[in-house]
Amino acid sequence: MVAAWDCIRERFGAYSLVLPGTPSFICQPNLCTAHCCHAFSVNMGEAEASRMARETGMALVQFLELEEGDPITLPLAQPFLLAREGGHCRFLGPELGCTIYAGRPNACRLYPHFVIFLDTATGKVTTPPPEDGRRAVDALLAGQSSSPVPLLLGHVECPGFIGDPLPEASWRTLLEATYQLQYEEL
């Protein structure tokens, strides 16, 4: 993983490689005044929007950006946009807490972690077909080498990487959960 990361780290200056032993993430909304809930517009796919509707008890029109009363649908795999208001997500509370925490979107669940894949043959980042991505993650978790190589990254601007060093088992759980949220639960 370290060798694969070294191939691309200069082009990914906003991220760092998360390995066993990296300080774990603990959300610090008051240190950054919930920067992520202000700065990022959250996209979501149909299955995810349905899951949110189920878990929050809200109708789609209550939590998605609308146009003439209907959810905006962008020409993307994740076509819906979480509603914003006043320069931040509509569900950011006055105390900088998420008011729909249990049902929050996948992007909010995985942030500040991301999984990318490096094709070792080309030295480039790639988006593998789902079965190849799953195979690569399973191989890595089984201690086997594979290409593409999955890399678990953290957003360096996030001030939350101040926890105890990640134990190996927690790192494995985090890699699996981040991969699932990002690639398998759209």
Ligand code: SF4
């Ligand atoms: S849903 Fe919650 S965690 Fe996600 S952007 Fe909105 S306030 Fe932040």
